[in-house]
Amino acid sequence: MRWPNGVKCLACNSDRITAITAKGKRNKKTGKVGPDRSLYQCKECRFQFTATTGTVYHDTHLPLHKWFLAIALITESKKGISANQLKRALGVQYRTAWYLAHRIRKSMVEANPKKLKGVVEVDETYVGGKQRGWKKKLKNKEVVMGIRERGGDLRLRHIENNSVEELGKQIKEHISPDVKMVVSDEFIAYPAAMISAGIHGTKHETIKHKDKIYVRGDVHTNTVESAFSLFKRGLTGAFHKVSLKHLQRYLDEFEFRFNNRKSPDLFGMTVRRMATVGGMPYAQLIEEHAFTPFIRPK
Ligand SMILES: [Zn+2]
Structure with a gap:
């Protein structure tokens, strides 16, 4: 998966590679010698590496099959899986x-998400906290903004507050200026937020939920709302208590699953992504990971 066109040297990019067997390393404390290891060696620069060198799979003591099982469980469960469920399924410590x-x-985060076009729905929802009376409702709650292209991708972002500035920033970042129409509810911050993001005039349509009108032809926010309710079911069902510090990570996971819901091989896609994400060049590798390469002196 890492080298679809054949193994290449991580240090010099040469494709002249041989497979070798290296003697197991001796543990300095116990004196025990580990099992022999299968390595690749570059014929040009003699660099030795494995398929996991420099990937997220490398700097872990966990066997690869547990990684793969964890990826399968996370990608195949519709509402997500808690660390506790994962702990039991894998037979590992909670921390692990x-x-x-x-x-x-982290590997599920889209590096360069494309801007949304066509008909786009925006809405915000409130997560966590306690509901204390009608008027104080929004206190202690975290704002999650949802942006969804009808028939297309979803973006979920944990934002600071529901101000014009915050909403506008997200709209600008995620919606293309060529959008056909953006639909929101009558929340007071939206008109100014849209304008600040360059979405003017008839491009912004509003649905008045206050008047109990939820659909006016094409003008509704039903598809983004259905994504919210799915996410919230996952929150209460699987995670119980999501630390607010990590709320965006859960949103990312949900977004990834949602946007790839038609993918026939979400598992393979994620495994592949993790084998390439973090597959960094040699210099950066030793710098960032304090990684000692198995390299022979010339
Ligand atoms: Zn090389």
Whole structure:
């Protein structure tokens, strides 16, 4: 998966590679010698490496099959899986499971998400906190903004507050200026937020939920709302208590699953992504990971 066109040297990019067997390393404390290791060696620069060198799979003591099982569980469960469930399924410590889940989620973040076009729905929802009376309802709650292209992708962002500035920033970042129409509800911040993001006039349509009108022809926010309700079911069902610090990671996971819901091989896609994400060049590798390469002196 890492080298679809044949193995290439991580240090010099040469394709003249041989497979070798290296003697197991001796543990300095116990004196025990580990099992022999299968390595690749570059014929040009003699660099030795494996398929996991420099990937997220490398700097972990967890066997690869547990990584793959964790990825399968996370990608195949519709509402997500808690670190506790993962811990039981994999037979690992809670901390390991938690760390694993976060690494997998991190790899799910789209590096260069495309801007949304066509008919786009925006809405915001409030997560967590306690509901204390009608008017104080929004206190202690986190704002999640949802932006969804009808028939297309979803973006979920944990934002600071529901101000014009915050909403406008997200609209600008995620919606193409060529959008056909953006639909929101009558929330007071939207008109100014749209204008600040360059979406003017008839391009912004509003649905008045206050008047109990939820659909006016094409003008509705039903598809973004259905994504919210799916996410919220996942929150209460699987995660119980999501630390607010990590809310965006859960949103990323949900967004990834949602946007790839028609993909026939979400598991393979994620495994592949993790084998390439973080597959960095040699110099950066030793710098960032304090990684000691198995390199022979010339
Ligand atoms: Zn090389």
